[in-house]
Amino acid sequence: MNFYYRCTECARTFRRDEVRYLCPDCGKLFQFGLPLRGVLEVVFDYDGIRKQFKKNQPDWMLFSAVEKKYFPPFPVGNTPFIRSERLEAALHTKNIWVKYDALNPSGSLKDRASFLVVAEAIRLGEDRIVVASTGNAASALAAVCASAKKQAIIFVPEKAPKAKLVQMFQYGAKVVPLKGVYDDAFRLSIEYTNLKGGLNRNSAYHPLTIEGKKTVGFEIIQQNQFKVPDVIFIPVGDGAILAGVYKAFYDLKQARVIHKIPRLVGVQAASSDAIHHFVKTGKYRNAKHPSTVADSISVMTPSNAFMAHSAILASKGFTLAVTDEAILKAQLLLSRTTGLFAEPSAAAALAGLQKAIRCELVEDREQKVLLITGHGLKDIDAAMKKIQSSEKRA
Ligand SMILES: *Cc1c(COP(=O)(O)O)cnc(C)c1O
């Protein structure tokens, strides 16, 4: 394989099997309760790729950090990318596109990360894969593991939406429900792999989670005929999806397939705004009391805060914080103009676009893409709240 790992902090490089998770130097600075340090990124042979990559017949394996022969038999990705003129009319603007990643097999974009980490587990001969999750990463891992005859071991807050918990059991995972929040699950899962082994799939802790998530960026560019969109709205919890989308465009730019990177807009829930605050002030602090209907982006300490912060700045993008009320309204609006159902965290992307339009941060002619990361049926209680109040008014 023609790639190596590079530390995003000290730039030290490593061969593929020399490291597994964080940079051995910078990783020592990591403390529970603060974002990860020494997250690794994959660096490809971009000159080599440039000579081989063809837009009319793209070989995306050139940008893959795991060989195809290790891929599990699981139908990840290839989700729809559509324009919505009804949404454009509702928002009095033009050029709105939706990448509906809810149509992954387990109903969220997390399938992409789980897919690549399970492929890596197959390569390494690891039979147990461990994850801390607010819900979707766990249901995704459980699903991919089932297809590959691997054991998923899951640390999840017991308050996760019921459908997500049902999925984990349905696919046959070992589930450890916790009284605490996602941040507690994160700590326990890392202690588990430190003591008992197995492969840890925590967001950004395993560098291939970011590599897995980047495939959504490749699909967007291919479905958009290799035209680079102007702005992409991305719901942000840990910041791994955002870093993954950035990595897709970064890889393509390094290989000179494209010549610019879209502005990436990270959208957070108001009570879970650590990355938003970091971008706005330049200073990191945890979110104080994450309590939002958008459970998938509810996090006190975003594990990938530093990388997400640099990606947003490098793309000349920005961040926004949106209220639960705005998220639930956007969830309903999306469904009633496009026929697509998004879980609240995913609908945050639309709430972000609405706010960006109000604040004149985007223009009508610019191509605006909403990344819809998870399916609405994963959390029907959240949707019920808004439906009931809107029926009452009607
Ligand atoms: C995980 C998730 C996010 C946020 O992704 P991060 O990598 O944690 O920033 C957004 N939406 C959905 C539906 C998710 O499952």
Ligand SMILES: [Zn+2]
């Ligand atoms: Zn380092």
